[in-house]
Amino acid sequence: MATYDAERIGSSPWLLTGPAMLVFVTLLAAPLVLTGMLSLNLFSDTKGVIPVYTFANYLEVFSDDYFHEIFLRTGGMALAVTLFCVLLGVPETLIIARMHSPWRSLFLLVVLGPLLISVVVRTLGWAILLGNNGLINQVLQALGITEFPIRMMFTQFGVVLVLTHVLVPFMVIAVWASLQKLDVQVEQAGLSLGASRMTTFRRVVLPQIMPGILSGSIIVFALAASAFATPAIIGGRRLKVVATAAYDEFLGSLNWPLGAAIAVLLLIANLVIVVGCSRLAERRFKHVFE
Template structure:
């Protein structure tokens, strides 16, 4: 129990907990963070400079061969470009589709609000692998969409909706929408109904109220959702692998191939560092955009 110390004006002020106790409470979390994140990250950087897979495990001479391969091989630059394009497309469409849902859930006064919110994020209870296979059934050459179009005589040939970037984008948008909804719900705290009512009383129509009040105040939540979806999309492996049919090359799939197929762990580590660099650059852009909005 904290003691009450008298102040200069005669009042009492409750002293805080000792700093030693606060630091002691931080120790378990810091240890877990160091063991599960910092140490593996250090090993990843060390492995990216190794000369071979065996030296990545046991240590040895340092070399820049893996980074030289990543930097000077156009194939890996195309993979990085494909990863960025996929991430941006998924982030844009996921935010656009999730925004009305999140805004409705943030505004509704219905007694079913909790149930509706639970339904919006319920897909997170299902594995992304299962949902990806579901999209393979829907978008496949003999899937629901192609079978329906052919049965209605709308088309005679198969429309390729899978084994390409389109299928991977569609599946990732649906898979990551719940994350976007949750991020926007947590970021819509700045919305104020009284400001909208005041604008309406001053003669603004609904479109002006939305574009000049609702949308600007909700932009921080939108940016947070876009960042979260983008990061999850560019690091995705299962969905691009399955929906791409081995024809969609992104950094996640290439890291897996180098680590498990060719067993080139130094190159896989260098590609992972490249992916981390993309994360860092996007976070820097996000922070600057957020500061500009709050200014």
């Protein structure tokens, strides 16, 4: 009887996770495998995709300075967006967490509300604001700060600004989750023992919310590096990132294998960075996670 119960319990996890694994394999793993196989094919202007397996597409990406610049630009922009999200999202979350009801719920809704709106709609709104005749330039010229419009569209500054606005709610969510585990009495004990508010924040609060900051940074970096709609609208044709470069290869030159190779390399780079940062965070803050 005991052996039968053990066998039944041993098979339960597989039965429970089976449907989810089936959906995962069907909707995610299979397309990724097909994309990887497509990236190994040759391409001809006259014959199209040739079913001959080769690493020529990857060699082209690694040997072409054009793609080096695109990958470096994408990484730099994603890093800048992550930094600005930390600088804006962490203080914002700390302030909201110390508010009293109903203001706390109201301001949290204001911060997270943009997630209910499409990224394309928000980006188009920013495109109107950042244009040469947009509201921002009109205000700057009306105040006498600038004499001529400042070009913010089709620049890295514009893309980083809009991506920061789009992704800062994810940082707020991650830090908010860490703040829920923070014991307020520990912070008050530090203040009662004579420590300043800055010292209490640096030695008590910050170590407790650091896992949330790192988790939010990983999420923001991955989303910023793979973003397509915002760089395509704000950056335009002048400022390409990896996602828009892959899109151009697929639908512009119809070189599907090269576009697939670019997409696979972006996925690998994101996985390496995310997994590496996660392992580092777990090792550095293991006592906090526990």
